[in-house]
Amino acid sequence: MDVKKMAKLANLPLSEGEKRRxxxxxxxxxxxxxxxxxxxxxxxxxxxxxxxxxNVKREDVIRPFVFPDKRIFKVKAIF
Numbered sequence: 001m002d003v004k005k006m007a008k009l010a011n012l013p014l015s016e017g018e019k020r021r022x023x024x025x026x027x028x029x030x031x032x033x034x035x036x037x038x039x040x041x042x043x044x045x046x047x048x049x050x051x052x053x054x055n056v057k058r059e060d061v062i063r064p065f066v067f068p069d070k071r072i073f074k075v076k077a078i079f
Contacts, residue, residue: 003023007014014022060075 003014003019003026006026007019007022062075
């Protein structure tokens with residue numbers, strides 16, 4: 001992998017030592033990705049999250065709140 005090109009694309013100023021170190025790491029990552037590409041995953045369901053959490057939703061109650069010149073809806077704060 002061309003570390004100089006990657007650093008330029010990411011706008012990262014790297015020293016020569018960092019280029020050597022990251023070059024080796026990028027080769028390891030590339031090798032790992034190639035191994036993962038060989039896995040047969042057609043029968044595996046996609047995993048969205050691992051913590052068991054679910055989206056919590058609530059019904060908004062819309063109450064019209066009328067101003068003299070505009071009509072807006074006031075709801076509870078979301079965040």
